[in-house]
Amino acid sequence: MLTIYNTLSRSKEEFRPIEPGKVRMYVCGMTVYDFCHLGHARVMVVFDMVARWLRASGLDVTYVRNITDIDDKIIRRAQENGETIRALTDRFIAAMHEDADALGVLRPDHEPRATEYVAQMQSLISRLEQKGLAYVAANRDVCYAVRKFDGYGKLSGKSLDELRAGERVDVAQDKNDPLDFVLWKHAKVEEPGEVKWASPWGEGRPGWHIECSAMSSDLLGDHFDIHGGGMDLQFPHHENEIAQSEGAHGHAFVNVWMHNGFVRVDDEKMSKSLGNFFTIREVLQKYDPEVVRFFILRAHYRSALNYSDAHLEDARNALTRLYTALKNVPAEDEAAPDWNEAHAQRFRAAMDDDFNTAEAVAVLFELVNEVNRSASPALAAQLKALGAVLGLLGREPRAFLQAGAPDAGALDADAIEAQIAARSAAKKAKNYGEADRIRAELTAAGIILEDGPGGTTWRRA
8 A cells, every 4th residue: 555745734645546547647847947956856866766666556657747948047048148048948958858867767758848838827827817816916917816715825834924025935016915926927028029928918928836737737637646846846836836726626736745855965955055056967977877866766755865975975885786786696587576575575565655765775785685695596686676666777787887987087998808808817827916916906996806707807996
């Protein structure tokens, strides 16, 4: 029985899909004006894991992750670069896909762009206006009347009295109430024509919050199973989505709200102002992408994730241990996990307990101990199959063990093999001093030699 922590109820709940056997899931995606950072990496990997586990559990999943390709930051960046908004967003969408692919993140079933759903957003705003929940402000923006929606604050746990203007809420003197938020932004003269759409309220563009309400309901229906995103989106973005969607349709919007924890760097919040802000690309210059994925999945998705070189090195060493077991005991033909086997049952119990990947990874290491002890190809196959459920251990073991850091500047494979051949020749000539010198030189370069009956193999330290 799968249980999921629901932010809305602040408790774990048994997951029951609205439509038996099928799951509809929406996750807030990226605003594409720059390269993705570590926080984006966590969202992508976490909800990729969620979709993988739901499918491994026999459920038919429709996974939607949107792209925000119209936004104040996007407009400013395009103007600074002297390029069109489409050129800017296309470039960073391509970069996002490169990063996600490197991390083993499968593409969502749908990846809608906000600019493709403006008509649906306008329809939703008109509906809110007809219900008295939206109004045209003095500056000709269309705003949502927060105090007219009785359930506002139920996701974040904030009461209207607690909310103050300026606390992550857009402030504008033209609003009826400082808590109200913008649904449609009236066009400014200086803005480029490509961000101006005709509407019943004059030329303009959608506000950020309305995008997800319109795209999710169009692709998944106006009541679906799971909505996810980073913890920072809980308020106001997801709170506003609920107000818009339930206000427009008059019934529940989402059954389960999931939020992954923050990424911290050396125990400090990641931020550009602190100088500890890392893009995925910067991290992948130092670490293998699978190591980064493993690092993210070793922690429970709701916990804070503390990024540091020490933690990444520890993740690399741990993943090396898993791959070393598979190198030493080649797996039988690839197959799905045997869910009747004891380790698989513990793995399933962990994943069914609110996607507890930390415990599931611990089970993998229990299995490694058994593989190393028994040298069982069947257990090695089980290890590989369970790893695959998390998007791990899919490579040929030697390929991972010999990969090294992308910017290591170390010896390449051909040079290492040449050194190993020279060492072998020295040993045959009984020049053991030379053989030891070569071994020491390779060790100093971070290359570990492993002599066996079949010859000498190597891996990076």
